[in-house]
Amino acid sequence: LQLFHDSRRRLPPGPRPLPLIGNLHQLDRLPHRSMARLAARHRAPLMSLRLGAVLAVVASSPSAAREALQRRNADIAARSIGDSMRAGGHCDNSVLCLPPRRRWRALRRLCATELFSPQRLAATAALRREAVSVLLRRVSDHAAARGAGAAVDVGAAAHAAALGLLARTMFSGDLDAAAAREVSAIVDEASDLFTGGETTSHTIECALAELLQSPSSMRKVQEELESVVGTKEQIDESDISNLPYLQAVVKETLRLHPPVPLPPYEAEATVEIQGCTIPKGTKVLINIWAINRCPEAWIEPDKFMPERFLGREINFMGRDFQFIPFGTGRRMCLGLPLAYRMVHLMLGSLLHRFSWTLPAEVVKNGVDMRERFGLALSLVVPLHAIPQEIHY
């Protein structure tokens, strides 16, 4: 009955759904990639899908995202949250889950002024510096203890450091072991604010993996670091603005591997987008992964080329709809000012202090650059790379 009802509405085009399961059989465990494939096959930048009984609409082009997130943002700014996430009871206090009303606005304002304002971030810069030096020491100890040629699990090392950076920024200090365990348990249950740690470590892992397969980019970024940072062991937040190539590497990594590839929204009213009807209650997915690789917007969209960002005014603020790794509109990433600092600090310092190589067996097969999402963000095959300390 539902499918019959759908056929009488002007829903966006899409693959034909089966009774009961809808289009679920056409999605694999990397749904952003399978949805991009389906959208291309059906020439549907705005595409309807049935996820079982749930109607979803996926926006996969810059223009569809612009219309949804700019023109219709007020009507689709609610989050589509699964029952599994609600079960923990954290949603009533989560900026990520709350509908766009008073409580959500109050919490966003509180975070923006008390945690992520330029003044607050400047006040906690020294604490983040300490957390980065802990990361560098750990990698250095690993290399010394295991001998030349011992590979580090880059994502795991970066994740531990990112949690340290977040804890220091938010609680002005490190977490003791018991508190860290408690926070981890809450994260697993609630996927709250601290997924900020995973998004950051995923970005570091993907950046290093891309650079290890692009020797000329690796050389350029390390030469830039040497000339700007010199003999200092790690980079400071004040160095970031003088490192345009490092910034381009981070942008290109986030273009190709956005850690939040499919932010879920829900239509709170029936709206028209690109001449199609999006009924109230529809799950609206913005396929950031597909948008950032749009062939009309980017030359050789699947290729890692940091140079494409040099001398261009494209930033993370979500004004250019072909590049929205932090989303855009009223639900845009709240942690952007902190994430920006964390990613550049950690990646820049790891590249400045160590030269990196891939283990022989990985060189032979190449790095699998597919991204896994879900409880743990990382590459499907986690990146292991061999660090060697650089002595200036």
Ligand code: HEM
């Ligand atoms: C590289 C790092 C990060 C990336 C690429 C990223 C990206 C995103 C994206 C795409 C969204 C959804 C935006 C939308 O729906 O339009 C989001 C939401 C959010 N992010 Fe981030 N994020 C990162 C790091 C962080 C960090 C470090 C924090 C906090 C410590 C954070 C806190 C949040 C919150 C609270 C939301 C929900 C906002 C809302 O629904 O109102 N993020 N992020």
